[in-house]
Amino acid sequence: MDRIGEPVEASVDLKPGDASKRFSMHAFGAVFSEVAVDPDLCETRVRRIVGAYGAGRIVNPKTSRSQRIGGMIGEIGMALMEHSVVDPRNGRVTNANFAEYAVPVHADAPAIMDVTFVEEHDPHVNPLGVKGLGEIAIVGVAAAIGNAVFHATGKRVRELPITPDKLL
């Protein structure tokens, strides 16, 4: 600017394209689960979870698989135990610490958590063809567990978590 001796002006008009209207570029998944329900005690244990995901180009298969498995375990918690118990009289959460709020421990995680990535080339989503993997890890597992409990017991539990008292 010193050399030219006058200000430089430029303007660009940038708008999103219509790719998102023309193409569906989401990540997709299908989840299957197998549970065991004790007929006397109504305790539910997850025996197996199988998930298949189409999520564009998988840049790092090892960490992607780990994130899937973490999501599966997290959703065992959602399905079977996690519950913020709110006292309706004052709105206070009565189990607001990890001593009373149960999240899954190793003993709750099934030995078999099978993760498959369906090969997918999406030329439209972005130049690398990659998609977000975070949220889809915790979509579907709780529903699959709920369906498996229904299949095992005939009881359709409409409210998570599926604790033993709801199956008695």
Added chain:
Amino acid sequence: MHPFILERPRDLSAALALRAQAGRDDAPIEYIAGGTDMMQLLQEDVRKPERLVSLAGLLDNGIDIGPQGLRLGAAATMAEVAAHPAVAGQFPVISEALLASASPQVRNQATMGGNVLQRTRCPYFRDVGYAACNKRSLGSGCAAIGGENRWNAVLGASDHCIAAHPSDLAVALVALGASVKVRGAAGERAVALEDFHRLPADTPHIETVLEPGEVIAAITVPAHPAARRSHYLKLRDRASFEFALVSPAVALDMDGPQIREARVALGGVGAKPWRVPKVEAALAGAGLDDRAALRKAAPCRRPAARCARRRSRAAGRMILPRPWIASASRSRLRWT
């Protein structure tokens, strides 16, 4: 956390004298042994003692088995007792109850005496955000009554407190007729564990028959033919590191396929470890395969229904006529 002075007396009599200076309830001076429960209570400001008297090194941690039975030193850790081969072999219900409790880290630290004396998990007791708790402050009321009380007691509760006793070990010990050796300035006395914890009634802040300054020195379990055929079953929301929704400790003296004598206690549902003599009587003479008799023996239908008013309906159902004894009997491989 409220600041406190940690006293480390040189011998037990000095510790007893220190603690005896304080009154019986809301004591400004408290003992600490393994500390796994006390530290939580301190951190949550549930307890605010001026002084903590450490019992480290002052109580014995022996585990002795003889013809009279089992003696557990008060300072023996949960892990030591659970892993002791003679305990696991001759008193399996004790070993199983311990292994169903807490986590390995906690079991390495927590002691026998402290386990029996641990405070309730009632969330309204543990959360000082609630002013009303007769255990914390007598006369302030009970926030758990009419609140979210899925975890609370349906047996032995009162209009002043519905907190449940959380120990697994104590349930197994009560089933086996264990006693507590209590030591104070005046000497030693023995108390049946069944009489050791007090029901809340109108003084829920006083939980045991311990006098100021007294400590548990040891726990004794008499030899009994049922002890060897004993089992602890723990029903809970997750598979490990969780307190019981309901937990039967069952010990059977068998005459062939028939039950000669049964000892049964329940955890997770009582204001204290809850022995059920009517169930024991109903089981005597029944066969292990006689599912009808086992179902009939399921405990406490009427008291549970009465208490279900205080509790969420779902929780009240937990100990209604579900045949948990039939379920426990499936583990009879252990019992033969």
